[in-house]
Amino acid sequence: MNHIESILKIKKGELSSLEYLEKFIDQINKKEDEINAFITLNEEKAREKAKEIDKKINNGKEVGKLAGTPIAIKDSIITKNLRTTCGSQMLKDFSPQYDADVIKKIKKEDGIIIGKTNCDEFCMGTSTETSYFGPTHNPIDHEKVPGGSSGGSAAAIKYGASPFSLGSDTGGSVRCPASFCGTVGLKPTYGSISRYGLIAYASSLDQIGTITNTIEESAYLFDVIKGKTKNDSTSLKYPDRDVYEELDTDISQKTIGVPQEFFGEGVDQEVNEEVKKSIKDLEDQGAKIKSVNIPSMEYALAAYYLVAIGEASSNLARFDGVRYGHYSNKNKDWEDYFSEVRREGFGKEVKRRIMLGTYALSAGYYEKYYQKALKIRTLLKNDFERALNESDLLVAPTMPFKPFELGEKIEDPLSLYFADILTVPINMVGLPALSVPSKEEDIGIQIIGEPFSEGEILSTGKIIEEENQ
Amino acid sequence: MTEKKLDKETIEKVANLSKLAVEEGELSDFKDELLNILDYFDKLDEANTENVPPTSHVMEIINKMREDEVEKELDNESALKNSSNPQEGYFKGPKVRD
Numbered sequence: 001m002n003h004i005e006s007i008l009k010i011k012k013g014e015l016s017s018l019e020y021l022e023k024f025i026d027q028i029n030k031k032e033d034e035i036n037a038f039i040t041l042n043e044e045k046a047r048e049k050a051k052e053i054d055k056k057i058n059n060g061k062e063v064g065k066l067a068g069t070p071i072a073i074k075d076s077i078i079t080k081n082l083r084t085t086c087g088s089q090m091l092k093d094f095s096p097q098y099d100a101d102v103i104k105k106i107k108k109e110d111g112i113i114i115g116k117t118n119c120d121e122f123c124m125g126t127s128t129e130t131s132y133f134g135p136t137h138n139p140i141d142h143e144k145v146p147g148g149s150s151g152g153s154a155a156a157i158k159y160g161a162s163p164f165s166l167g168s169d170t171g172g173s174v175r176c177p178a179s180f181c182g183t184v185g186l187k188p189t190y191g192s193i194s195r196y197g198l199i200a201y202a203s204s205l206d207q208i209g210t211i212t213n214t215i216e217e218s219a220y221l222f223d224v225i226k227g228k229t230k231n232d233s234t235s236l237k238y239p240d241r242d243v244y245e246e247l248d249t250d251i252s253q254k255t256i257g258v259p260q261e262f263f264g265e266g267v268d269q270e271v272n273e274e275v276k277k278s279i280k281d282l283e284d285q286g287a288k289i290k291s292v293n294i295p296s297m298e299y300a301l302a303a304y305y306l307v308a309i310g311e312a313s314s315n316l317a318r319f320d321g322v323r324y325g326h327y328s329n330k331n332k333d334w335e336d337y338f339s340e341v342r343r344e345g346f347g348k349e350v351k352r353r354i355m356l357g358t359y360a361l362s363a364g365y366y367e368k369y370y371q372k373a374l375k376i377r378t379l380l381k382n383d384f385e386r387a388l389n390e391s392d393l394l395v396a397p398t399m400p401f402k403p404f405e406l407g408e409k410i411e412d413p414l415s416l417y418f419a420d421i422l423t424v425p426i427n428m429v430g431l432p433a434l435s436v437p438s439k440e441e442d443i444g445i446q447i448i449g450e451p452f453s454e455g456e457i458l459s460t461g462k463i464i465e466e467e468n469q
Numbered sequence: 470m471t472e473k474k475l476d477k478e479t480i481e482k483v484a485n486l487s488k489l490a491v492e493e494g495e496l497s498d499f500k501d502e503l504l505n506i507l508d509y510f511d512k513l514d515e516a517n518t519e520n521v522p523p524t525s526h527v528m529e530i531i532n533k534m535r536e537d538e539v540e541k542e543l544d545n546e547s548a549l550k551n552s553s554n555p556q557e558g559y560f561k562g563p564k565v566r567d
Contacts, residue, residue: 093551094551098543191530236530296516302513305510313487324551327553327554332563337563339488342487342488343491351499352499355483355499355503356506358486359479359483360510362483372513372516373513374525377524377525378518378521378522413502414506417509430528
């Protein structure tokens with residue numbers, strides 16, 4: 001069922017918000033123990049809010065666009081007076097004093113926060129296994145990872161714990177779990193959604209995105225949270241239009257670019273074949289198919305990691321155990337206190353990335369690593385611009401393989417990094433990208449467009465969605 | 470050679486810069502993992518980036534200025550809410566020297 005219809009029913013008074021919420025809470029009670037999609041549940045406050053909205057509707061008052069619908073929020077996005085941990089021991093008791101901009105927008109439109117979803121610690125991971133709160137299991141196959149880092153949000157959507165969810169995507173963290181869990185994940189244009197209140201990992205790459213069951217729901221939620229705000233000076237004015245209203249499944253005038261490097265070495269044959277089937281479907285609907293190239297793709301992963309860890313080593317310097325977060329009772333001096341708090345509070349992958357980032361930015365290595373990575377970023381930007389001049393949008397796999405077993409890759413960090421090979425280039429260039437399930441539930445198709453072309457990529461996703469129903 | 474660029478002393482220096490206490494036992498683990506990743510990063514040496522300018526921010530925006538006006542933000546009590554050691558309306562940090 002499409003949950004936008006439920007919102008309309010609630011608005012008309014044909015369905016009570018509380019009744020609707022209880023269906024999701026029931027599902028959580030049945031399955032959450034097996035899946036572990038949430039770090040913190042917010043059932044009681046959600047019930048209160050639902051009653052409030054029902055009362056408003058009964059009294060004939062106007063309600064917002066999300067009228068009484070539950071939303072699961074990734075725990076990297078801060079929520080006032082609702083514990084926000086970012087999957088880390090460092091923030092295990094952190095109760096934010098304010099709401100992120102996206103949360104303000106959701107609350108203003110009468111959305112109900114049902115809980116905070118599990119994620120890799122500080123969003124550093126591809127499997128949700130680095131979370132201090134234990135891994136999330138993939139609802140399609142419990143032995144498999146849900147992808148990451150927004151694994152909890154994708155799993156919550158898949159097992160029916162919430163109709164809508166938010167994730168955040170620095171190098172694929174929305175698209176990867178969307179792909180692995182058979183859901184729809186949208187990483188919008190960099191700057192199209194305020195990052196104020198998103199716990200920073202790599203600021204020039206971070207972007208909040210949506211994970212839902214359907215394309216229409218993605219578009220609907222994106223419209224609520226998009227747009228410039230004064231608190232994030234990198235946020236951009238979004239063209240004055242509703243993406244939801246823009247969805248149009250006529251693709252006959254479009255040229256689909258197929259970037260050859262996304263189908264190369266390291267990408268499983270099964271994945272290639274599934275994506276090509278969908279490209280064929282688009283061709284059958286009248287789209288023109290064109291082969292394009294991203295020659296600097298082979299350097300994208302290394303360059304991405306250097307930018308990401310460089311920014312992370314600086315962003316995570318704020319966690320000092322003084323103003324908030326994990327603290328130590330040991331009476332140590334300044335330097336030792338911070339080092340001790342951070343040794344205790346951060347997990348292994350976070351330490352690894354901070355150390356690597358610090359090293360890559362340190363005197364003598366800056367040119368070789370960070371500066372070089374920023375030059376590769378320019379090459380990537382040029383490559384994508386060229387490819388999108390030759391075509392209207394690009395279609396490729398989201399992940400190079402299907403979900404892997406829990407525990408399979410976690411001991412080998414580099415092999416996990418390779419899982420991000422097809423998603424990180426998009427963050428480097430700031431373009432919007434979508435992951436939509438192929439005919440195989442746990443293989444996602446990635447659709448990439450020009451800045452602010454969310455309507456176009458979602459429309460193309462909708463064609464694939466309809467073909468696969 | 471990579472062996473040289475990541476000796477024990479370098480790791481300790483990086484750990485200190487990162488403000489991360491690393492225990493003796495963890496050092497060799499870290500060393501192997503970090504070396505492995507750094508080796509992969511060497512791939513960038515192959516790329517020809519002559520005359521290519523760096524890109525730090527992908528969208529075309531310029532610095533945005535605004536008036537420096539006082540707004541109502543957090544009050545003192547709420548700002549200190551998450552602090553482990555608030556004292557007399559302030560955050561108390563660790564000692565700087567004996």
